[in-house]
Amino acid sequence: xxxxxxxxxxxxxxxSEEIQNGMVVNLGIGIPSLVPNHLPSHLNVMFHxxxxxxxxxxxxxxxEEDENLCxxxxxxxxxxxxxxxxxxxxxxxxxxxxxxxxxxLGALQVSQYGDLANWIVPGKKVPGMGGAMELAQKAKKVIVxxxxxxxxxxxxxxxxxxxxxxxAKCVDMIITELGxxxxxxxxxxxxxxxxxxxxxxxxxxTGCEVKVTESIxxxxx
Amino acid sequence: xxxxxxxxxxxxxxxSEEIQNGMVVNLGIGIPSLVPNHLPSHLNVMFHxxxxxxxxxxxxxxxEEDENLCxxxxxxxxxxxxxxxxxxxxxxxxxxxxxxxxxxLGALQVSQYGDLANWIVPGKKVPGMGGAMELAQKAKKVIVxxxxxxxxxxxxxxxxxxxxxxxAKCVDMIITELGxxxxxxxxxxxxxxxxxxxxxxxxxxTGCEVKVTESIxxxxx
Amino acid sequence: MEKLFGxxxxxxxxxxxxxDGMSLMxxxxxxxxxxxxxxxxxxxxxxxxxxxxxxxTGFPHIGIGKIVSLGRAKKVIASHIGSNPVAGKLMNExxxxxxxxxxxxxxxxxxxxxxxxxxxxxxxxxxxxxxxxGKPRFILNNKEYLIETALTxxxxxxxxxxxxxxxxxxxxxxxxxxxxxxxxxxxxxxxEVEEIVPLGxxxxxxxxxxxxxxxxxxxxKGVNWKWAWE
Amino acid sequence: MEKLFGxxxxxxxxxxxxxDGMSLMxxxxxxxxxxxxxxxxxxxxxxxxxxxxxxxTGFPHIGIGKIVSLGRAKKVIASHIGSNPVAGKLMNExxxxxxxxxxxxxxxxxxxxxxxxxxxxxxxxxxxxxxxxGKPRFILNNKEYLIETALTxxxxxxxxxxxxxxxxxxxxxxxxxxxxxxxxxxxxxxxEVEEIVPLGxxxxxxxxxxxxxxxxxxxxKGVNWKWAWE
Numbered sequence: 001x002x003x004x005x006x007x008x009x010x011x012x013x014x015x016s017e018e019i020q021n022g023m024v025v026n027l028g029i030g031i032p033s034l035v036p037n038h039l040p041s042h043l044n045v046m047f048h049x050x051x052x053x054x055x056x057x058x059x060x061x062x063x064e065e066d067e068n069l070c071x072x073x074x075x076x077x078x079x080x081x082x083x084x085x086x087x088x089x090x091x092x093x094x095x096x097x098x099x100x101x102x103x104x105l106g107a108l109q110v111s112q113y114g115d116l117a118n119w120i121v122p123g124k125k126v127p128g129m130g131g132a133m134e135l136a137q138k139a140k141k142v143i144v145x146x147x148x149x150x151x152x153x154x155x156x157x158x159x160x161x162x163x164x165x166x167x168a169k170c171v172d173m174i175i176t177e178l179g180x181x182x183x184x185x186x187x188x189x190x191x192x193x194x195x196x197x198x199x200x201x202x203x204x205x206t207g208c209e210v211k212v213t214e215s216i217x218x219x220x221x
Numbered sequence: 222x223x224x225x226x227x228x229x230x231x232x233x234x235x236x237s238e239e240i241q242n243g244m245v246v247n248l249g250i251g252i253p254s255l256v257p258n259h260l261p262s263h264l265n266v267m268f269h270x271x272x273x274x275x276x277x278x279x280x281x282x283x284x285e286e287d288e289n290l291c292x293x294x295x296x297x298x299x300x301x302x303x304x305x306x307x308x309x310x311x312x313x314x315x316x317x318x319x320x321x322x323x324x325x326l327g328a329l330q331v332s333q334y335g336d337l338a339n340w341i342v343p344g345k346k347v348p349g350m351g352g353a354m355e356l357a358q359k360a361k362k363v364i365v366x367x368x369x370x371x372x373x374x375x376x377x378x379x380x381x382x383x384x385x386x387x388x389a390k391c392v393d394m395i396i397t398e399l400g401x402x403x404x405x406x407x408x409x410x411x412x413x414x415x416x417x418x419x420x421x422x423x424x425x426x427t428g429c430e431v432k433v434t435e436s437i438x439x440x441x442x
Numbered sequence: 443m444e445k446l447f448g449x450x451x452x453x454x455x456x457x458x459x460x461x462d463g464m465s466l467m468x469x470x471x472x473x474x475x476x477x478x479x480x481x482x483x484x485x486x487x488x489x490x491x492x493x494x495x496x497x498x499t500g501f502p503h504i505g506i507g508k509i510v511s512l513g514r515a516k517k518v519i520a521s522h523i524g525s526n527p528v529a530g531k532l533m534n535e536x537x538x539x540x541x542x543x544x545x546x547x548x549x550x551x552x553x554x555x556x557x558x559x560x561x562x563x564x565x566x567x568x569x570x571x572x573x574x575x576g577k578p579r580f581i582l583n584n585k586e587y588l589i590e591t592a593l594t595x596x597x598x599x600x601x602x603x604x605x606x607x608x609x610x611x612x613x614x615x616x617x618x619x620x621x622x623x624x625x626x627x628x629x630x631x632x633x634e635v636e637e638i639v640p641l642g643x644x645x646x647x648x649x650x651x652x653x654x655x656x657x658x659x660x661x662x663k664g665v666n667w668k669w670a671w672e
Numbered sequence: 673m674e675k676l677f678g679x680x681x682x683x684x685x686x687x688x689x690x691x692d693g694m695s696l697m698x699x700x701x702x703x704x705x706x707x708x709x710x711x712x713x714x715x716x717x718x719x720x721x722x723x724x725x726x727x728x729t730g731f732p733h734i735g736i737g738k739i740v741s742l743g744r745a746k747k748v749i750a751s752h753i754g755s756n757p758v759a760g761k762l763m764n765e766x767x768x769x770x771x772x773x774x775x776x777x778x779x780x781x782x783x784x785x786x787x788x789x790x791x792x793x794x795x796x797x798x799x800x801x802x803x804x805x806g807k808p809r810f811i812l813n814n815k816e817y818l819i820e821t822a823l824t825x826x827x828x829x830x831x832x833x834x835x836x837x838x839x840x841x842x843x844x845x846x847x848x849x850x851x852x853x854x855x856x857x858x859x860x861x862x863x864e865v866e867e868i869v870p871l872g873x874x875x876x877x878x879x880x881x882x883x884x885x886x887x888x889x890x891x892x893k894g895v896n897w898k899w900a901w902e
Contacts, residue, residue: 021447021448022447022448024654044446044447046608046653046654048654049846050775050776051701051702051704051846051849052701052846052848052849053845053846054652054653054654055608055646065901066845067704067847067895067899068704068705068833068844068845068846068847069845069846070701070702070704070846071846072701072702073702074701074702074703074704074731074755074899074900074901075900075901076901079646081641081642082446082606082607082608082610082641082642082653083646084610084644084646084649084652084653085646085647085649085845085846085848086649086652086848087779087848087849087850087851087852087853088701088727088775088776088779088849088850088853089557089776089779089780089782089783089850089853090557090626090652091776092557092775092776092777092779092780093556093557093558093626093776094652094654094655095558095776096557096558096559096776096794096796097556097557097558097626097655098558099654099655126753126760126763126772126802127752127753127754127760128728128750128751128752128753128754128770128772129751129752129772129774129775129797129800129802129803130728130751130752130754130774130775131751131774131775131776133774133796133797133800133803134774134775134776134777134796137795137796138558138796164800164801164802165799165800166800167797167800168799242677242678243677243678245884265676265677267838267883267884269884270616271545271546272471272472272474272616272619273471273616273618273619274615274616275882275883275884276838276876286671287615288474288617288665288669289474289475289603289614289615289616289617290615290616291471291472291474291616292616293471293472294472295471295472295473295474295501295525295669295670295671296670296671297671300876302871302872303676303836303837303838303840303871303872303883304876305840305874305876305879305882305883306615306616306618306876306877306879307618307879307882308549308618308619308620308621308622308623308650309471309497309545309546309549309619309620309623310546310549310550310552310553310620310623310787311787311856311882312546313545313546313547313549313550313787314546314786314787314788314856315882315884315885316546316788317546317564317566317787317788317789318786318787318788318856318885319788320884320885347523347530347533347542347572348522348523348524348530349498349520349521349522349523349524349540349542350521350522350542350544350545350567350570350572350573351498351521351522351524351544351545352521352544352545352546354544354566354567354570354573355544355545355546355547355566358565358566359566359788385570385571385572386569386570387570388567388570389569550787550789554792557780559780559792559793559794560792560793560794560795560812560815560817561792561793561810561812561817562784562789562790562791562792562793563789563790563791563792563793563819563822564789564790565790578810578812580791580808580810580819582790582791582808582819582821583821585790587790587791589793589810589812591812591813592793612877613877614877615876615877618877646845647842647843647844647845647848647878648877648878
């Protein structure tokens with residue numbers, strides 16, 4: 001179930017629709033890093049990095065990298081007007097104080113209750129949780145963008161996570177290449193499908209009970 | 222038992238002898254504020270203020286005051302080369318981390334064990350402890366400079382404080398207009414007398430048991 | 443540039459956030475670094491029964507002291523009220539409750555609230571009744587500590603020298619004091635500033651409070667009280 | 673100007689502070705902001721059995737990762753070791769103990785040590801075995817927290833852009849990260865700096881770590897590793 005650049009960008013584009021003017025947004029690595037490419041230029045958004053940046057801009061041109069200006073993954077970034085640097089304690093203060101509006105991150109599994117498992121790859125070494133727990137617990141809105149299936153073809157949306165949890169009951173929205181799901185108090189709800197997938201296909205391919213919203217959106221892009 | 226400017230400066234001068242090159246020093250209000258006048262000019266000392274200054278200099282000239290550059294008492298100061306500003310949390314971080322070498326402060330009573338009472342004036346309102354507790358507990362060396370007698374003529378050095386304590390067992394040295402006392406594990410020791418006071422007079426006028434050091438210093442200035 | 447983030451506004455627009463009985467945290471130390479225009483507007487609106495949280499109660503006619511002296515606070519959490527005799531009088535008459543906290547511990551309690559922690563463990567004033575009364579104790583590695591709870595407030599007001607439209611703040615000299623801590627601890631934080639500069643004109647290394655913590659920025663009319671030393 | 677405070681020195685003079693079995697705290701985040709010359713000198717001196725405390729274990733040939741990859745640490749307290757596979761290998765082989773702490777909690781634990789607090793109360797990873805194992809819990813206002821102990825170290829090493837002879841430090845952009853926290857938490861703090869400037873030439877409002885926390889300042893030979901993105 002490898003995904004081409006088009007499918008990845010489709011998911012990133014859908015995630016970008018959740019970002020509104022003035023928001024503070026933290027992006028994980030992978031597909032979430034594609035989200036800024038899809039934001040309308042009139043939006044004023046502040047991208048936050050755990051190491052101590054608010055207001056990251058685009059990647060620098062080749063050869064223009066500054067070794068002292070990197071994101072939390074250690075890769076060079078630039079900044080936009082209005083950016084600021086702070087120490088890591090303050091950067092996480094923003095997270096725990098509830099000042100991050102949206103975090104968009106990848107996952108290994110998400111349960112129908114919004115439980116998130118995204119930090120221990122089975123069979124691999126334990127990397128440590130980094131800042132994932134704080135973001136998952138404390139961001140106002142947690143959006144998971146991930147492949148619908150793992151490498152064995154099993155649904156990564158599950159009734160109960162089998163992998164170690166990053167945080168329980170924290171995910172608000174799941175975006176996969178098949179559709180968009182919202183975690184509600186009454187369970188998982190399919191709210192949108194990426195065409196040409198059908199509602200029936202998507203619910204069938206999802207590893208837990210899924211309700212379907214009344215007026216489902218069918219995404220054409 | 223009011224004290225003239227000479228006696229006050231005598232005590233301040235003696236206190237200044239405890240300050241060595243490179244030290245970080247916090248001064249209380251009153252007599253301690255006279256200490257900088259007596260420091261040799263070759264000494265590099267950093268005066269610390271609880272509101273967030275390291276490196277206070279002399280008082281500004283009249284008319285040269287900056288309302289945004291005041292000490293913890295709210296009075297205008299200047300800064301020296303190498304000074305820095307920080308928030309109050311960091312300023313107290315320096316205190317609790319043990320980075321203040323000497324604090325020189327006034328007192329209402331000090332016991333023979335070094336218990337300090339300097340924050341509730343009897344019969345007056347309760348002002349709150351401000352930063353006194355942290356300084357008394359955490360500065361590496363706590364020096365009290367005070368009148369030997371209260372307004373009733375009673376010794377302010379006592380066997381046991383009757384006033385509410387700022388902090389127990391925290392004072393290292395007491396300087397009064399009569400002499401200098403060190404708080405040791407075996408009790409209070411008179412180490413110096415200000416001439417023309419005699420050892421006998423000073424010990425007699427002190428409200429607790431006082432040992433006398435073998436080779437006592439007689440201060441002439 | 444005002445519309446970029448919707449934070450640049452004026453006194454009138456932020457006044458609805460102030461109401462009777464609210465908790466209000468203020469920056470400043472002896473009045474230095476306290477926001478004069480916001481304080482005056484709160485007085486003018488006749489906001490009462492305030493729970494005030496900050497370093498001290500200023501002087502009777504300086505800083506937050508102006509509000510305290512009018513009897514508008516039902517409770518104050520501070521480290522010192524000695525420079526404002528009216529505060530002491532109100533406390534002794536039972537008209538205003540005062541909770542004292544050692545100065546640096548108060549600063550840390552405010553910061554803890556600001557960075558989303560529940561409390562800190564400290565060893566200051568363990569044996570002092572006024573500090574330790576009612577506070578749980580905890581033994582860690584054979585050493586006893588007081589559990590000092592974090593403080594937040596419905597609204598925080600701070601005073602800065604410069605702000606940009608995102609609410610990034612730079613304070614001036616010792617007027618910084620508790621302001622960066624207080625700015626983090628408000629559910630809503632309002633910054634009164636001496637100068638508003640264009641986005642991108644502040645050096646990002648020199649910003650003391652990132653705008654993330656600031657909801658509104660209003661221009662200051664400047665300090666209008668006479669300092670104690672004047 | 674060197675003799676003013678006795679803090680300006682060189683690598684050779686600070687090396688006696690590093691010894692087998694010591695606790696060593698380091699600034700940096702993924703190697704960015706870690707002191708390259710001190711790290712090389714510690715390797716050259718063959719210091720072993722270190723207890724390392726810092727955000728992460730860098731990359732195998734970047735930052736503190738250079739020390740970790742040589743097996744010189746008996747224990748690491750960090751939030752992440754994923755970018756250094758050698759660290760994971762040593763952990764799995766039982767050759768290096770790793771204590772994981774959520775990233776922001778680790779930063780606060782270091783800061784708490786730096787400002788002389790005993791611990792903080794936080795609600796991150798309450799139900800996660802790796803985070804909560806062995807940590808006391810405490811209920812405050814009907815909400816449960818973990819008690820996260822403060823961290824200090826015998827020696828802290830940090831990397832700054834500028835220092836003056838008093839040890840006042842200014843960091844560069846995102847290379848600030850954990851450095852100001854680590855600088856406070858060392859019993860002895862050594863700053864490796866890119867540039868030493870005269871006393872009085874740093875703007876006191878822009879100093880990020882007051883020299884009070886810094887014991888020694890040494891000039892850096894500069895970053896000599898190849899970044900992962902290069």
